[in-house]
Amino acid sequence: MKSSEYIKIIKSAKNALEEYENWGEDEIYMKKISSASSLDNSFAAGSLPVSQDAELESLKKQTAACRKCSLGAHRLNCVFGEGSSNADIMFVGEGPGFDEDHKGRPFIGRAGQLLTKIIEAMGYSRESLYIANIVKCHPMKDSSDPEKRANDRPPSPEEMDSCRSxxxxxIEIIRPKIIITLGASSTKGLLKNEESISVIRGSIxxxxxxxxxPTYHPAALLRNPNLKKYVWDDMKKVMSFLKTGTI
Ligand code: SF4
Known part of the structure; x- marks a missing residue:
């Protein structure tokens, strides 16, 4: 059970006990409220599961200090990911680009703005989903100058393997119902597939x-708008899966 669900149970138990008090059941109320409080205290003491938000925050601190691969030496910011810790959908891109490295947030450049439009067309907000990358630091063609434009490159298989944990x-903390990989790199990084993205996309x-x-990266749609219809077909399959639970 998720910790948010424990919190809901505790709150409804407290509400019910407050109703007892309204009915004049003081004795029952005093006895039961103290056991509900001790449940709250055990939460604070960490004997029940810590919240998903707290777990993500702790992991974010670890990535901020990480230098497991060479990308860590040249990044401006570690781009951990953002969104709801209870998200049904998790988007996974390849890695931060120039804008993301400068701001420390995923998918905020032109490709990110297009991703936001796709998310909204699906009936969601960015905040209700989770957006991350397979590597958390900016892969650069020329790592000596993070201020250089048009300096992004896909992460190498070794960099993806270093960061995948x-x-x-x-994924373990958020437990999304579905992951949507954006582009060839993140798809290969997770599935280790040999097929090209044009072949593997659209198949769950x-x-x-x-x-x-797997689907196309929004940057590919900026280069070739004809690909938009394929991404929308893929998103319709995702929406149908979330609605019916079947593929
Ligand atoms: S890309 Fe990942 S593994 Fe490499 S330094 Fe950054 S956080 Fe660490």
Whole structure:
């Protein structure tokens, strides 16, 4: 059970006990409220599961200090990811670009603005989903100058492998119903597939115990708007899966 669900149970128990008090059941109220308070206290003491938000925050601190691969030496900011810790959908891109490295947030450049439009067309807000990348630091063609424009590159397989434990932990904490990989890099990084993105996109796969839908990266749609219809077809499959629970 998620910690948010424990909190809901505690709150409804307290509400019910307050009703007892309204009915004049003082004795029952005093006895029961003290046991509800001790449940709250055990939460604070950490004997019940810590919240998903707290777990993500702790993981974020670890990534901020990480230098496991060479990307960590040149980044301006570690771009951990953002969104709801209870998200049904988790988008996974390849890595931060120039804008993301400067601001420390994922998908905020032109490709990110297009991703936001796709999310809104699906009937969600950015805040209600989770957006992350397979590597948390900016892969640069020329790592000596993070201020250089047009300096982004895809992460290497080794860089993705070095960083994947952080993404895996994010997935374990959030437990999304489906992951949507954006582009060839993050798809290959998770699935280790040989097929090109044009072949694998649109077919629901499995990553550990979570469904995974590969689709094109929004940057590819900026270069070739004809790809938009394919991404929308893929998103319709995701929406249908979330609605019916079947593929
Ligand atoms: S990309 Fe990932 S593994 Fe590499 S330094 Fe950054 S956080 Fe660490």
């Amino acid at each position: 952080y993404l895996d932990r994010q 796969r499995q990553y550990k115990d979570v469904k995974l839908m």
